[in-house]
Amino acid sequence: MRRFPRDADTERLLDDFLAHQEAVLGMSGLTVRNHRSSVRNFAAWWRANGGADHRSVTVADLEAWLIAEAESGASARTREGRLYSLRAWFRWLDPDGLNPAEQVRRPRIPPSRVRIYRPDEAHHILATLAARGGVSAAFDHAVIATLRWTGIRRSELTGLRYDRLDLDERRAKVVGKGSKPRTVPLPVPLVEVLGRYLADVRPRCPASPLVFANPRAVAGSGREGTTDDQGVRELCARAGRRAGVPGPHHPHRWRHSYATELLRGGIDLHVVQRLLGHTSLETTTRYLHLLDHDLRRAIDRTYPPRARPLPPAPTCGQQLSLANQLGEGCDGSSSPVGSGPDDGAGDGLERVRVPDVVDPVDGVAQLRIDEVEVAGRRAHLDVPE
Secondary structure: OOOOOOOHHHHHHHHHHHHHHHHOOOOOHHHHHHHHHHHHHHHHHHHHOOOOOHHHOOHHHHHHHHHHHHHOOOOHHHHHHHHHHHHHHHHHHOOOOOOHHHHOOOOOOOOOOOOOOOHHHHHHHHHHHHHHOOHHHHHHHHHHHHHHHHOOOHHHHHOOEHHHEEOOOOEEEEEOHHHOEEEEEOOHHHHHHHHHHHHHHHHHOOOOOEOOOOOOOOOOOOOOOOOOHHHHHHHHHHHHHHHOOOOOOOHHHHHHHHHHHHHHOOOOHHHHHHHHOOOOHHHHHHHOOOOHHHHHHHHHHHOOOOOOOOOOOOOOOOOOOHHHHOOOOOOOOOOOOOOOOOOOOOOOOEEOOHHHOOOOOOOOOOOOOOEEEEOOEEEEOOOOO
16 A cells, blocks of 8 residues: 655656556556646645545545635536546555545536537638648648548647558558557548648658658757647647638647538448547547537438428317217217218218228227318318317
């Protein structure tokens, strides 16, 4: 049983924890950074509140920490991510012990509006970049085109290597969350854009094994030959503003747009799941945002409008009793409708038996019309009041 770390011990154990997460569990660099920030945050709060031994951490303590985080302005999604990190931290500290973070309910995340780019907006952003000219604009154009036509994550784009890009076979191998590799198909328009980029633009960018090396990186800096997450965010925001498209602009908006376009194109949800690299189908459904007119269109495809309009809705009182449907009189006799002393002679309408018109279902069907047409003939049904 390890003691809850503090000060220098915190950093030493934290380094071991993060090395285990990355090397053994295959967590991405972003997840490792989030774990480090969350554990440091909790450790500082725990020390400030007199904490010493991690065995004394309770569910109430963690809930108090989350409340303090909320009061300091952390969103529900941020608090959920930090709780996820603490679950991993306590699990590593004491694999066989009770994990208090597992007993804490996840913060409820209110549904947020999913913003996408309409196809015309996406085209306008790319066209604006293509019209500018210059190495930086051409680099930005290739990055946005890749996001637009593959829907890959920001980290997958920045980590894409030359040896994993095959334009002849129209595919790219990316490494997603949890260091899970997957193959992403490349549409023909993107192959054309990347072909020109690799031939004309990439040789003028810093040398590296990565496909995308930001030409704006300072020579000799640690970012030379790479494109970091912040650079991609700034690139997306800059491209959207210059095109005059309403924001917000961020890489994930392109991922939302890609998924929505696939769904609108009739692609099966399980195929979209594979293309996006989601382990759970539930995750995919959160990305697929449908507008109201999409839902109406789906209903219209299932229940298409009729060539001929439906007859007007019946009015109250126009009801045929069960006895009449079965060809019996209102008094229970076997007299069919249209027979008897009042047969309507002279009114110009042909009298028919109900069984000629109605096929009762389980003997309970009711006909709520007083005039029907059978084989082109108008017939009148006597409807009791």
